[in-house]
Amino acid sequence: MKVIEVKELSFSYVKSFEPLIKNLSFSIEQGTFLTIVGPNGSGKTTLFRLLTGIIKPEKNRVFVWGRDINTYPRRELVKYISALPSTEIIHNEVLRVDDYLELARYPYISGFSGLSDVDYSIIETAKKITQIHKLGKKYLWELSQGELARVRIARMIAQDSKIFIMDEPTAHLDIDHKLWLFGALRRMKANGKTIIAIIHDINFAYRFSDELLVLSDGRIEFLGKKEDVDLKLLERVFNVRIKRVNEDLLFEETF
Amino acid sequence: MDMRKNWYIYLGVLLILLFAFSYLYVTNFTFKLPPQEILRLRILRFVVTFVAGYVLAMSGASLQTILQNPLADPYILGVSSGALLGIALSKIAGISFQYAFSIPAFLFSVIAIFFIYYLARVRGSLVKELLILGGLFLNFFFNGIVFYLLVLKREVLEEILYILWGFTGVIVTEGELPLLGIALFLAMLIASLPLLKMKELDAITLGDHEALSLGIDVNKIRNMVFFTTSASTALIVSITGAIGFIGLMIPNIIKKIIGGKHAVLLPVSGLGGALMLLVADSVSKVVAPVELPLSIILGIFAVPFFFWIVWRQRNEGNRG
Helix, strand or coil: CEEEEEEEEEECCCCCCCCCEEEEEEEEECCCEEEEECCCCCCHHHHHHHHCCCCCCCCCCEEECCEEHHHCCHHHHHHHEEEECCCCCCCCCCCEHHHHHHHCCHHHCCCCCCCCHHHHHHHHHHHHHHCCHHHCCCEHHHCCHHHHHHHHHHHHHHHCCCEEEEECCCCCCCHHHHHHHHHHHHHHHHCCCEEEEECCCHHHHHHHCCEEEEEECCEEEEEEEHHHCCHHHHHHHHCEEEEEECCEEEEEECC | CCHHHHHHHHHHHHHHHHHHHHHHHHCCCCCCCCCHHHHHHHHHHHHHHHHHHHHHHHHHHHHHHHHCCCCCCCCCCCHHHHHHHHHHHHHHCCCCCHHHCHHHHHHHHHHHHHHHHHHHEECCEECHHHHHHHHHHHHHHHHHHHHHHHHHCHHHHHHHHHHHHCCCCCCCCHHHHHHHHHHHHHHHHHHHHHHHHHHHHHHHCCCHHHHHHCCCCHHHHHHHHHHHHHHHHHHHHHHHCCCCCHHHHHHHHHHHHHCCCHHHHHHHHHHHHHHHHHHHHHHHHHHCCCCCCHHHHHHHHHHHHHHHHHHHHHHHCCCC
16 A cells, blocks of 8 residues: 655745755555655755645645645644654743643544543553653653653654654654664554654664665655665765675765 | 742732722722713723733734744734724725724735735745844834825824824714724624634644644634734724734733743733733823823833843753
8 A cells, every 4th residue: 555655746945946856756655664864955854844745745746545635634634644843842831741742632633622531541652652651741841852852752653643754853862762763663663654754864774764765966866675775876875985784884984 | 930830820910900900090090980971981991991902912922823933913013004004094085984994904904914924934934033024114114104194184193193103092972882892892802713723823832844743724823813813903903003012012921921821821911911001001191291102101111021032032042
């Protein structure tokens, strides 16, 4: 089942400029763990925004569950796609962790009715998985980067969507939290979720995901099982020399 | 120093202050009720002042959330001066029925807010400085035209001061009283509509992208708030002229004291705005030898306040 299908997608913020995303076509199967890698400015974040409908692509370019992403009401779309944009909520003084997690259930409540017991138990489970039950009463701005990352993952889990798409979820994280995050994502994949993550660190991407999408200058250089990626291609895209040692990649500068 | 846990105490204090001050206002600080005729006038002025303060503070609170800018306010963004332009044009066109002014006033204030919004939006994100600068220049532009138009029409010359800077001591005939009542009621109702979307507004404080990811139709909410704030502001401006800074100051104080969740922030800002405007109007009536326009008095309050906000923002960067 193709959960996301992209057909000849191009995008630029300003029409007269060279597009940031150039004529991409690809599809993603259900239950995949895909990481999107590429150097700075390759269009990763723009692609993230297009795949999550945060910016609207042209008509009939991006399909979610076989349906044009633009035809979903926002509330409906997040039942399919749970998006984690790169953090912008650090200084929020309005909401506590519990308020934030309750908002995760927004698509499932109607009108004036509050959350149901089912909603609360889903939130509790998400808190348990991410080990944040002690943080519920804290305001978001009081959290450390590591805590905030866990709270946001909990939000994603509580949304209970079919596809999780994340923009650099490991940025600002210490190594232990990075490892924890990839472990958590693998478990979610095992539960049937489709995971798509933009990861800056190719080594982590290579080590933990099943498939790689290598983006360079708005074009796809490679999409497929990570074992099949040509190291020469990665060397060219990232401008480094690469050696494979067991499961890991080692990097050397080229100059 | 989490004051927010005891927010209902602060709400209680606010309500007591509001009641006490309302009594002082109506008795003109003499503690004696005046004769019927004067009492009627005072109560009328009290109601106009109360509603104007309520509407402007509530509009400021919703605009600050939707534009993610603590300096957003109908006056600063040019919404009020847009409404003024509509009113001045109506006056020039020879329309004498005051309550018809609010339609062109609404038209121009809606144009103002959407213009500012699209001006400040660069590649999908809002540039804070452009929002405020855009409002500043829109104000110069609208006020310039308004001034010119009103100077042309000599019989309104002495009103200019009060139209441009706000005055709640409106004079209405017996027959117009129901119309005034309806206009004030509508303004209050429309300004309160964002209360229906308080969850969505809470989510928008997280930023547009995060709110979208939570399933909030941010554009829809934004357009709604733009319409409710400009419609209610236009109604108020066509009754009282342009009153500034209430929407800037009050919501920020409320956020600081009892928190920013909209279920509380919006109504409490409304009440706080009413109190603040009653205080300003009392200063205008009692302290100054001539009745000063309200924006002048509020402007003097607003300057130290502005520095406080800038200071807070500066210190925000040092946290964590």
